[in-house]
Amino acid sequence: MERLSAILLCYLLSNYDSMQVLVRLDRETYAELEELSRALGLSQAEIMRRALRKYLAERKSLTKSMRGLVRPRLTLEDLEEAYWVYRH
Numbered sequence: 646m647e648r649l650s651a652i653l654l655c656y657l658l659s660n661y662d663s664m665q666v667l668v669r670l671d672r673e674t675y676a677e678l679e680e681l682s683r684a685l686g687l688s689q690a691e692i693m694r695r696a697l698r699k700y701l702a703e704r705k706s707l708t709k710s711m712r713g714l715v716r717p718r719l720t721l722e723d724l725e726e727a728y729w730v731y732r733h
Contacts, residue, residue, distance in 0.1 A: 668693065678692060678693070
């Protein structure tokens with residue numbers, strides 16, 4: 646039965662649509678992550694996923710709002726010309 650459980654777990658993990666990322670944390674940050682994980686009853690991976698999603702959403706929002714404040718110095722035509730000069 647234990648072997649069947651291991652096979653089922655491997656099958657489920659291989660079909661999970663995700664990528665694995667290795668993250669190194671300093672001791673203090675890791676301790677805070679551990680404490681938060683216990684307090685919320687969530688895995689450390691889930692906490693990190695949620696934090697990264699929030700960070701990326703905020704960054705995307707900030708980038709969009711900055712587009713209206715900053716004017717490009719070059720027109721699109723100028724950029725295209727500079728690209729072709731650089732490439733040749």
